[in-house]
Amino acid sequence: MGFFDHDENENSAAVEQTEEKVVQMPEKRPFQRWEVGGEVYKLKLDTAGISELEQKYKTNLMNVMGTGNGGMPALTVMLDVAHVAMRKYHHGIKRETLNALFDKYLEEGGSQLNFYTEVYMGIFTVSGFFSTALANQVEGAMEEAAQEIL
Structure with missing residues (x-):
């Protein structure tokens, strides 16, 4: 019986070592919220939506994320992205x-x-354009920028 007990102890130690390697990933929001008129709208781009927008603008969406004067895209572009993201x-x-x-x-x-x-x-953040860690940094920077605007 001692032989089998020894195997159980080794298996327990192996399980404990495996559990120590588990890393908690930062939580990712499932969608971007936009509240208008007391109603909350959910926005997120899926692959089909990204492809549709890339075909329309004939470029990768990373290129329309912040282009134009002052680094902000034209309102038309922002609303096109929001519209496609909202349809989901x-x-x-x-x-x-x-x-x-x-x-x-x-x-x-x-x-x-x-x-x-x-x-x-936020639409780009929840739609997988950034890693979760980078997304958290981007959100922090956007919150700081929003506070500076006020």
Whole structure:
């Protein structure tokens, strides 16, 4: 019996060593939230949406993430990305509806710059354009930028 007990002790030690190697990954948000008019909209790009936008702009989305004057893309680009990202959770939403939501967002005190820092960049973060660690750094930088704007 001592022989079998010895094997169990070795197996227990091996399991304990394996458990020590498990690393907790930072938690990733499943989607970007955008609140307008008391309603929360979920946004996230999937592969089909990314492909659609890349075909439309004839470039990788990393190239439209922050281009243009001041590093911020044109409003049309940001709303195109938001529209495609919104369709995943809000089926059948039309671009005209998104435009109306953005107008309401502005009426509620939002701005293009706030939309860029709080929503647009968040879409890229939750859609896998950055590693989780880098995404956390980007979110931190965006929060700091948003505070400086205020």
